[in-house]
Amino acid sequence: MAPSEQKHHFIPRFILRRFVPEDQPPAAPAAPIDKGRSPQRKQRRDFLVNKIDLERSVLTQRPVSTEFALVNMYRDPGFDENPYHLEKKLANLEGQVSSIVQRACDRFSQNLTLVLDRTELDRLRKFLFLMKYRNSGMFDRYNYDNVDQYQADDRERMISYMKASGFRKPRDVWFDNLRRFLDVEMDPARSWMHTLKAQMYPDDAMMMEIHIIWSFIAFCKPASSVDEFLLTQNAYCIFEGPSTIRMDPASQQVKSHSYTEYHNFAPLSPRLIIILRSHLLPSQGQDNEALREFRNQFAMFTQSQHLHPEKAKSILQDLPIQPCHTKYTEPDMRSSKSLRTSFRKTDKFEFQCFKISSRHTTLINNIFLEEAHVTSSVVYHSRESLKASLENYFKEATDGMKTIFKPFDRRSLYLNALEKILHGLESSVNCRKTILAPKILNYRVHMSLFVALEVAVELLQSEEVETLLPLPYLILKPGASKQNFWNDVEQAGLLMLLRIKVDRALNISPLTDSEKALVRENRQDFFMKFPTERLWLYLKISRNMNKFHSDDFTKRIAALDLKGVEDEFVSYIASESSPERRSILVFYTGTKTGTCLWLGDTSPSWAECTKYTDGGTKGPFDCTADDFKDAYSFIIRSGDFRLAGAGSADSGNCQDGFSSSETGCQVKHVRGFTPN
Template identity: 55%
Template sequence: MSSSQEKNLHFIPRFILRKFKSEKQPPAAPALSLAPRRGQRHKQRTRGRDFLVDKVDLERCILTQRPVSTEFALVNMYRDPGFDDNPYHLEDKLTELESKASKVLHRACDELSRGSTLELGRSEVDILRKFLFLMKYRNAGMFDRYNHDHVDSYDSDDREQMLQYMESKGFSKPRDVWFHNLLQLLNVEMDAKKSWIGTLETRMYPYDAMMFELHLRYSFMAFCTPQSSEEEFLLTQNAYSIFEGPSTITLDPRTVKIEPVVYTEYHNFAPISPKLIIILRSHLLLPDNALQGDWDWLRAAVRFQHLHPGKAGSILQDLPVSNCNISYTRPPSNTNSRFHRDDRFHFTCFQLSPAHVATINNLLLEEAYATSSIVYHSPNSLKRSIENYFSSELVGMKNVLDNPLDKRRLYLAKLEKILCDLGGSARCKFQQFEIPSPRIHMSLHVAVETASQLLQEGPDGSLPYIYLLLRPDADHDAFWNDVHQASLMILLRTKLDRGLSTSTLTDEEKFSVRHERHTFFVTFPIERQWLYLKICQNLNKFDSDDFTIQTKDLVLSGAEDKYAKFIAYFPDKRDYLACLMYLRAMT
């Protein structure tokens, strides 16, 4: 595909990003002069302005700005190659829905900021609820779940059901299921009788149709704003898919992967602007007098699914919100439904205390560890939010594994650096995960220590200069992945050498094995070989009985640096120079 065919497709719309735009903007572009038609005055037209947003770049670990046009967007995210007439038909339909939702939300921001009551018709509420669900459903995380070319790569907990569905409907790629589901959700008519429930169950993947129904029918929508003028809401990359509620999790000791076994969504969040957020609150938290039927048994059933039912409540139970007032239109006598398309919904804006705002931002920050970006409006508010998050002692938050490459541990270290850049000095209080993590090998420990010192040599924790010469597009995640892979190369070398030391092979045969190992290693990316050599040179700088004790200063420069530069400047000589680099560095 040529670059001219690629499009940045947003999973958080531009109209929301614009509400977070930075107060520091470059000068606006001059108006364009248009040649007047006969009998008309000279006209001027202003270019559509691409505002900048302030963001935390978690990949480069810096505070920076990014144009609205490129933030929270993926290339060709909604491009449906199976739709030959218009591969971007999903984007067109999403744009149409966003346009309708933006009109409602612009009015909400305007009227609620003045303290007025927001009155919406049923069709407007339905548009907003569908929009909010699709914000959750088309998030980058959900896209990653489905973004596979082959069903063997699909590893979510509903794998068995997905396989059966794909086989019955003739889908070959999980991604095509997602495209099809999106199309059905966008096309469905939200009628007052709610016949759309049965329609979706037969037209799309049933589990996701059920997710849509639960999202729309079993929670109510509340508009909220910070009580304090100094407080603001953050906009994380996955904000619209974050929920508040208990999770019973498990850890696979083989893969060190944490998976939820059971979870309950008491609250979902939709930041609209720094001063306005929509909170979807579960009906499970409504008082009994606001519900029809006996809900006590359902609340109990939900709690008892968890490992600790007594702790399966909501940390936002005391959130000062309630359902909106609804003016029902008398339905026609020939229908059993009490809902009508002319029903009116009256929303007020609830003010949240600094403690509640902090809790919501804490939840957003807690789940941003797997993302690359956090958008904010005020630096002071961001600083305060990170400090609140660091000092929070909420059980279950900031749990890390005893592994220096644990993603959340690395993320918290990045936030510490960002807080320092903002003028703060607080350190993060994290909790070691209760389930013991697997033991790490000396190779990984030395690799992490070596890599950490290499990072400290650069300005503001930037990646090592030579590493970037070899891999210019790398970010911190790529760097740490290469460090991990280099440590595995050393582990393989160590185990192979140990095996050869007790082997009955002849010296010639042992030499042949080592030569094959070398031939194998030089096929790896050159930046990984460079890191491998760095780590090798520092293995003897740690105590052999307790490798967590460093006995000598680490060596951070060597012959491999010179050859790495040659390789960067003369890539056509890579194979020859890589062999020389390996031989000179290891002798």
């Protein structure tokens, strides 16, 4: 029998519970104790955390039990008898570290120091590294069934290792590495470093060594009582330091060229964080002059690997932290080598909690927010602190932050979502972005694409039900993914751009009116070939172009109008079970008094049309022939369209705007999208 599915946290519950706000809904009545459950083991209440849902661009609350968790994340397929052995080992480590964190919180709240022995410190250091390695981002790096899908920068070394070790899937390498990390005994002599390199993928063994040996840890809290740390989905696996990126002209993908990790982070609560500082940076209390000189030389070499070495510095270099005070049980101070051989489990490490300024707290939160664009949620403690953090991030002018390569890239969508959230918190601060368009791409942002993005984000926010995509869009395109949606948004924006370009060209063209009409008709025929859901988005973009300033289209001058007659078409489809309803004829005509809409697959009379006012509400009267005279019109799906009451085709007496045919009077240019 296959084991049941489990939710596995990549950020433990004991940390999430420290971000729980005081304002909680009333507790549910206690459930009766299961017969198989020990009476002493009480079920803990599932508290709610505040979060930004980046999938829907809204603020919400979610249970601790479901946040920052994936189904069967640590289910090891190589252990059929005990597939969840990794989760059990992680839970055991988390239990040990949670007591250390509790002691730290208690001691620092009394302005006292925290003392750990070497075993406890090594346990904490292993936990902090595994928080980096087990994160969803690292899991996604390996989560493939075939090595051909693995595209990380160590691809060639990974292929060689998998062949030599008999692995078939990159995911199996991750499971094996995780098991090795959990099982290794971190002895005082540090022989564990050689053990890992011999037993597992060497690159990741070196990753743990660098994380633990080449940095020191410092506990920090905000000096200001109103400052708080955010908890992003990837907070434990991001770093502060220079990163040189390059654009691949062939794939148009941004790729990392070189990076340096000066600081890593481990938020423990809104008011407490562990910062891991690289020994590449100078700190008070470092070793002798010779060792400092060696580190300076190595730091210079590291900086030289970047495109601009003079800029490859740390924005947190002046952070007022230093290594802990160490008390060796049997110290041998003759040399650094002799000192390492004298390490004992009973060595003591005394930590103080450093108070950091609002500027440093802001910089750390800015780093979290800068890297959260690849995630789906951000946990925060209070709305006031969230508002301040977003405002500070939007105002930040640090070179390289909030850089957009294309108008519809993931960071661009993310920043727009945060901007909506911040404005919802009654802030007027707008995001200060840098649009970096590589010359080789010659990619410029047009107003049509900007408006398309704004409309799409507001559509996502306007949904009352908790769907990841607008419900009308899902009706038109069942089973659509978020990637499908954003692709259709971009394509709808390009349709708007094409319409603008064609109209602009026709305005200065020497063509006759009839020739211009033919061009527009051909354009309209071209538009009719696109999917209905894309045209649904196009109509909303078209209707909202005038809601933005013509000289600076990043400034909105009126509220967006998201409701329109195209939604009646969607409602009609939703009310019918037949899939053929998706290809019915829709006739829409704009008049001076409002809008006439008819939905159906048979020929209507005037009385079967329904008039809408400009606000989109039904009027007290039906459409008449006058409503169609001198009006613009289009259909979303073409077909044989006849209107009773338009005149007599037999006598050639069709009204203006209609032409005679064998089946009666028909609308001229029924394929037309609304011209100016």
